[in-house]
Amino acid sequence: MPPHSARALSLWKQNLGCVPASVWEQTELETLVLADTGLTELSDQIGAMQRLRMLDLGHNALASLPEAIGELEGLSDFLYLHDNRLTELPAALGNLRKLRYLNVSENAFEEFPPAICSMAGLLELRASDNRLSVLPECLGNLGRLRELHVRNNRLTSLPDAVGSLRDLRQIDLRGNPLESLPESLAQLPMLDKLDLRWVTTFDEPLWMEALRARGCLIYW
Numbered sequence: 408m409p410p411h412s413a414r415a416l417s418l419w420k421q422n423l424g425c426v427p428a429s430v431w432e433q434t435e436l437e438t439l440v441l442a443d444t445g446l447t448e449l450s451d452q453i454g455a456m457q458r459l460r461m462l463d464l465g466h467n468a469l470a471s472l473p474e475a476i477g478e479l480e481g482l483s484d485f486l487y488l489h490d491n492r493l494t495e496l497p498a499a500l501g502n503l504r505k506l507r508y509l510n511v512s513e514n515a516f517e518e519f520p521p522a523i524c525s526m527a528g529l530l531e532l533r534a535s536d537n538r539l540s541v542l543p544e545c546l547g548n549l550g551r552l553r554e555l556h557v558r559n560n561r562l563t564s565l566p567d568a569v570g571s572l573r574d575l576r577q578i579d580l581r582g583n584p585l586e587s588l589p590e591s592l593a594q595l596p597m598l599d600k601l602d603l604r605w606v607t608t609f610d611e612p613l614w615m616e617a618l619r620a621r622g623c624l625i626y627w
Contacts, residue, residue, distance in 0.1 A: 418444050419463075431455060442466050442487065454478035463487040465510070470494070477502040489513050489533070501525030512536050512556070524548045535559055535579070544568040558582050558602070565589055576600065584608045593617045602626045 415438035416430065424445045431452040439459055443466040454475030456462075462479070465487040472488075477499025485508045488496075493514040501522035507530045509523065516537040523532065524545035531554040539560040547568030555569075558581035569575070570591020577600040578592075585606050592598065593614045601618065604626050615625055 414438065414458075416440070420444070426450060434458065437461070439463070449473055449476070451475035457481060461485045464491070466490045468492055472497055472500070474499045476500060479503065480505065482506050483528070484508065486510070496520035496522050498522050504528050507531070509533070519543050519546075521545065527551065530554070532556065542566055542569075547571045550574070553577070553597075555579070563587070563608075565592075567591055570594055573597065578602065581605050588612065590614045598623050600624050600626075 414436060416433060416436055417440035419440050420443045422445045426441060431450065434455050435458055436456060437458050438461045439456065440463040442463045446464065446467040446469055449464065449469060449472055451473040453473065456479060459479050459482050461484040462482060469491040470493065474497045477497060480502055482503050483505040486506055487510050489510045490513040493511065494516060503526055505528045506526055507528055509526065509529055510533040512533045512535040514537055516539055519539055519542055524543065527548060527550065529549050529552055532552060533556040535556050535558040537560050539557065539562060542562065542565060544566045546566055549572065551574055552572050553574050554577045555575065556579040558579045560583055562580065562583040563586045565588055567589045570589055573595065574597055575595050576597050579602045581602050582605040586609050598618065599622065601623060611627065619625060
């Protein structure tokens, strides 16, 4: 799709510092790219963009998001929030139950945002390069999840609820100070890649042999 059409607008690398008022008038947009534009805040007028399917806010300096972003209930394809200064997400973000891809990597999260647990449509979640020490049990609510990327955090384990994610194909845990992993991972029928590179803090448990035996690739 071209950078600017009736349904798509890209202001990538425009270094504008703020979103021009004229953008909020284009309520027919389905794709809006505001990546790397020097944004430090986002207007609550974003809530008027009801037809958006994809929103890219990556590579900015956003420290917070307005509650109005939760009004984009038609957002179904991608939401990029990576490489910002976010420490939390608005509770209203949990309204985005059709969203399939969420990237919140390279922020400053110390606690996993609870709103993500309500985003039941997620197929892929990227939360790498943050400061997370715990993932919540409510992660088990994401029953459609296929990929979980949480490398370079401070995780020492995973919640038992991960074992209920029956569609999970890939887990990226690189660079975490893991002390253990739940044995329920061995029961995930679709898991075909478990990435534990740069993990030096615990020994491989015996149950991982069952994963290998059925073809799951384990990188250590």
